[in-house]
Every structure is written in C-alpha cells, then in structure tokens.
Amino acid sequence: MKKTLPWRGGSRRRARKTSEAVDTPALRRARATPPLEPRPAPVADAASFTDLARYCEKINIHPRISPGMDEDAPELDPSSEQRYVVGDELGRGGGGVVRLAVDRNLRRSVALKSLAREHSQSALHVQAFLEEAIITGGLEHPNIVPAYELGVRPGEGLFYTMKRLDGQTLSEILDRLRARDPEYTEHFTLYRLLGFFIEICRALIYAHGRGVIHSDLKPENVVIGDYGEVTVVDWGLAQVLGPDGAHQARAHMRAGTPEYMAPEQITREGSELDARVDIWALGVILYELLTLTVPYSGATARETAGAVLLGPYEPPSERAPNRVVPAAIEEIVTRALQKQPEFRYVSVAEMLWDIDAYLAGAREQLRQTELAQRTVDQVEAILAGNLSVEHDLELLQSATGFDDDDASGRMGEMQHILADAYQQCVRHLRRAFRRVRNATILEECAGGLYWRIFTNLYPGRVQAPRVLAQIGSDMLMTLGVHALPAIVRAGTEIARARGHSIDEDDNPWLAIVRTLTESRSGDATRRGVSTIARFVSRIAFLRSVPMFERIPDHNLLPVCEACEERSYDPGEVIFAQGEKGDALCVIVDGSVSIVRDGAELNTCGPHSCVGEIAVLGETTRTASVVARTRTVGLILATERFRAIAVQNGELAMGLVAILNERLHVAMEREAALRSLTNTLLEKQSEKKDRRG
DSSP states (O other): OOOOOGGGTOOSSOBOOGGGSOOOHHHHHHHHSOOOOOOSSOOOOGGGOSOHHHHHHHHTOOOOOOTBOBTTSOOOOTTOOOSEEEEEEEEEETTEEEEEEEETTTTEEEEEEEEOGGGTTOHHHHHHHHHHHHHHHHOOOTTBOOEEEEEEETTTEEEEEEEOOOSEEHHHHHHHHHTTOHHHHHHSOHHHHHHHHHHHHHHHHHHHHTTEEOSOOOGGGEEEOTTSOEEEOOOTTOEEOSGGGGGSGGGGOOOSOGGGOOHHHHHSOGGGOOTHHHHHHHHHHHHHHHHSSOSSOOSSHHHHHHHHHHOOOOOHHHHOTTSOOOHHHHHHHHHHTOSSGGGSOSOHHHHHHHHHHHHHHHHHHHHHHHHHHHHHHHHHHHHHTTHHHHHHHHHHHHHSOTTOHHHHHHHHHHHHHHHHHHHHHHHHHHHHHHHOSSOHHHHHHHHHHHHHHHHHTSSOSSOOOHHHHHHHHHHHHHHHHHHHHHHHHHHHHHHHHTTOOOOOOSOHHHHHHHHHHHTTTTOTTSGGGHHHHHHHHHHHHHHTSTTTTTSOGGGGHHHHHHOEEEEEOTTOEEEOTTSBOOEEEEEEESOEEEEETTEEEEEEOTTOEESHHHHHHTOBOSSEEEESSSEEEEEEEHHHHHHHHHHOHHHHHHHHHHHHHHHHHHHHHHHHHHHHHHHHHHHHHHHHHHHO
C-alpha cells in the first residue's frame, strides 16, 4: 500500500478513537452505569492520595477522552501503580533506549528514554544522562523537542519523557532526494529545504542564548513533522558554556559525528568549544542541502576527521554543477565552513540574517515569476479566444478587392473586435511590466503580440479606421518600450517561418518589416501589400528628414501613424503668422515660402520641416508658410506629438534635442539678421548725415 506522505495532509499515526479506548473492567462498569445526576455529597479529598489512578477509582470518575493517545500506544493497565505504560522500542543510541509509552495521568503518548542497563552503574554515564535530560527540559522552544519529566522507574532505572515526534528525519529526506524519488524531488525544493534550515537556525539561536551548544548537529537529529514542523533532537552531547559547563560529564570528551564536526571539535575537549562548532555543522548541513553530499568524507571515521582537518574545500557549485546553487547561499556556506573559527560567522543570528536576505529576494522573485506567468496565461487566453477572428480577417484581406464596401465594413468590425482584445492584452502586460523586473516570459509574450497588432491593426495588411490605427500605434509603442529585443526575436522567427532570411541592416526591426512586406509583394492587387508597403515607404522618407534622421526606426512608428498627408495649391496658406503653433509640417513634394509681414524670408523644399519652432515653444507663429507650387506635406499635430512624447521618452528627448538645435540656429540667424539690419541702418544714417 502506498505510504501517506506527510505533506499530503496525513499523519502516519492516528489518535485512538474514544470508542476504542482502553477496555478495562472499571471502564466497562462505568459504561454500563447510566449517567448520574451531579451528586450533592462531596467526593474524597484528593490531597489524601498519592496516585491519580487510585483517586479516580475511589471516586468512580473515569475520563474517557484521550486525543493524545496514538493507535499504536500500549494498553493502559489500571492495576499498575506506574505512571507510564511502556511499549515498543523507537530507537537507541548514546547509551540510552527510547520507547513508546503512555502517560496514564494525561492519557497521551510520549517518548520515554531510559539509561541503558549496562551504563546504570557508571557515574559518568549517569551524570551525562541526567545532564542531557536537564538541558533538554531547560530549552523550551518550538523547534526543540520538549522534555516532560525526569525520574526513576522501579526495576528499570533513570528515565525522562519527552514529546513523541511524527514525521521523518532530514537525513531520510536527503536519502530520498539522492535516490531521485519523484515525489520528494517535486516537494522538497531548495526553497522548502531552506525553510527547514531557517527553523534549525532559530532553535540554535535560542539554545546559544541560553548558553548551550548542541555539538552533534546533523540531518539525523532534525525531525520534519507530518505538518511541516521542524524539531532539533538528541541533545546528548550538548555542552553548557561558562563555568558550570566545565563540570559536565561531556566537558572532557571528544565526541560527535566526524562529517559534521568542526576542526576544533576534533582536536579539543568539549569545555574548550563555543557556538562556532554549531555554525560549522550548520554550514555542513547547508552544503548537503545544496549538493546532497557532505563537504568532507572518508572510508573511516579517522579518514573523515583527516579530511575535515586537512582536506581542500570544494565549493558547492563545483561539487554539484548540475544542481541549482544560488551564489548568495554558496557564499554563506563558504563562510560557515572556514576552518579557522575566527573567520566564520560570529553567531547563528548573523548567518540567518544573510539567509533571510536571500530568501526575501527569492520570495519576491517567485512572486514576480508567478505574476508574470499569470499575465502570460491571461494574454494567451484572450488571444486564443480571438484566433478565429484573426483567421477570418486574414482570409478576407487576401481575397477581396479594394472597392468592396461590404468587405471593408466587415473587416472594420473584425478590427474593432481585435483592437478591444489587443488592448486588454496590452493592459495586462503593462501592469505586469511595472511590477516585474527582468521577466523574459513577459517580453516574449509582448513580442508575439506586437506582430499580431502590426499585421492586423496598424499598419496592417489593410488600413484600419483612423481611430483604430491610432490605438494600434499606441499599443505598439507601449510594447516597444518594454520588449524591443523580444519583438525583434519574434519578428525574425515569423520571417524565417515564411522562408525568408533577415538582411543585414543597422536596424533589425526595419529589416524584419521590410522582409514581411516583401513576402507579400508578389501580388500587388491583393490587400496584403498596400498599407504595410506605404508604411515602409513613409518610414524611409522620415529617415531622410533631418529632423527625424537620428530617431530609431521603431520609434518613428507612431509618427508615421500621426502624420496626416495633405495637399496644397500654389499660394495656399499652410500656417499663418500670429496663429498658435498647433502643428508642424514635413514637405514631401513641392516648395513653400516663409513669409513675415509680407516679405519672403526663405524657401523650403522636400524633406524640410516647417512650423516646428512654434510647436516647441508653444507660441504663436512669427511667420507664415505658403505653398509656392503644388505641395504635399505631412502634418503632425502638436497634441498628438505630445501624446507620443508622453508614451516614449526616448523619442521625445530625441525630437526635443533636434528642435532645440533648430531653435538655436533660428535664433542665431535672427540675431545675425538683426545685426545686419542695424548695420545697414547705421550706414544709411551716416550717408544722410554726410549729405546734410
């Protein structure tokens, strides 16, 4: 039958059911007797009794509840005068034997440790046993096994009782991990093991605060309970620090488990040790959690001790290159395992602080990873729900002529549906990008979404309604700010999937766009080539405009969308002097005059930008712009320019820098013109004076 693992919510031992409680003649009589009304007469005074069971028998009160008694506990014998009923052996070691027992008074299972009979007449062993019980009983901490009573049992000798622990030792867990047990591997991740390690540290911090070192800390002496509780056990080699500890039985012994003993623990007596031996042992345990091996070992105890004293240290990442070994934890291990005590951590608290600092970051990283994955799942679910719309749109775009009004209407409806879906996706991603750092899965998700928007909405195979084009442009700009490298990777994969290689280009984004355009250029009568081809042409044109030549191509995308192409007849005013600077114009074809107060100051042709000074300064225009010939221009409204700048600081700063340069040049020209004018006026005045 499959064993019930503790983390699945089951304990390997159960409390004995009340109906299955110990069946004794007295209890049978009690069950046969109908419930009695409270007796007005007083019961016997308990002060005259020395045994609780005899007292209960006398007054005929027999408790029937026993939630603390396990199913495998020995049967209670009401005729016995012993407080404890002793059952099966649970383990032995260190000169003692541990058995399962039942405390008759509290009706609960306990672990009863007794001194082995062969040591019962050894003064040293008796003293050591008593000190072990006293130390264990004096350390009251959630992560240290509690001791209940120390005493003598007739016919058996010294004993002390403690909590019976469920679960398995950390050593057993590590054995299963070494065996690659799939359930253990899945459950006992490094993160969870470090959680256990923290609880061990807390137990040691408390013990050290009480002036006690464990001296035999190892995975075998750490019990992981059925509900995740961590308990440090076996304080048989514990040493009390200070003058009192000098008189302990262990004070003049050299004992421990070689693999976990500090170098000084091998060469010195117990009274010469301090808390740093436990820090070393913690370092060994942490090393084992990382690598599933101990740092030093040998075929015999002597060889192991020699390796601890003289062997070279191999960092965990080198010992177990195929396991996850965080650099921060490796540093902690390395410091704890310094062979010279003065180079180790000063205290377990200091060591725990470093582990907590790492785990705090790890917890935050885990939280961010989970958030990123949830976001990706949400986006993928939205996109999956709209696959049929994307498919139908592609078919309609590829098969319908440009003059099909009914098809255009249906495509517009589909684009509206997709715009809503894509906006939901972008909102999810934008929120996640604000809260998650360095999330590759978010970036990859954004990269895939980018090209879906690019293909279906803006610039699209077919031009979408202007409001949707603006929405699409804004979404592309948002994604580009957060995930441009992933966008380039995703675009490259799309191009390769269509059998095209990306040409070498100084801008991989534009190279991908060109490739995607060329892949559809074989049939110019289809919808698929028109808008993307025009988009690429406009990008190329803007790159030739001095004002935009230093702006990265992908950042020009919203400018392409925002620019409105207009035509002007000769003599038509494009911008009027004295009006507010609400737009700038890039001349595509033709030429314009710059006119102030009726006088022509300058002329501009294709690739020139006019009206930008008023846009930058948010002022009224100091001159008019008038078409000299038939002129085509791209108009970029100030309001839209500011919206683009808010979305993309890199673009905004680039434009502002260029506009500032233009403003500076214009101011210098104006100053030079004024100086020249003043000079001419002065000369004209001098001529008049000479004539006079």
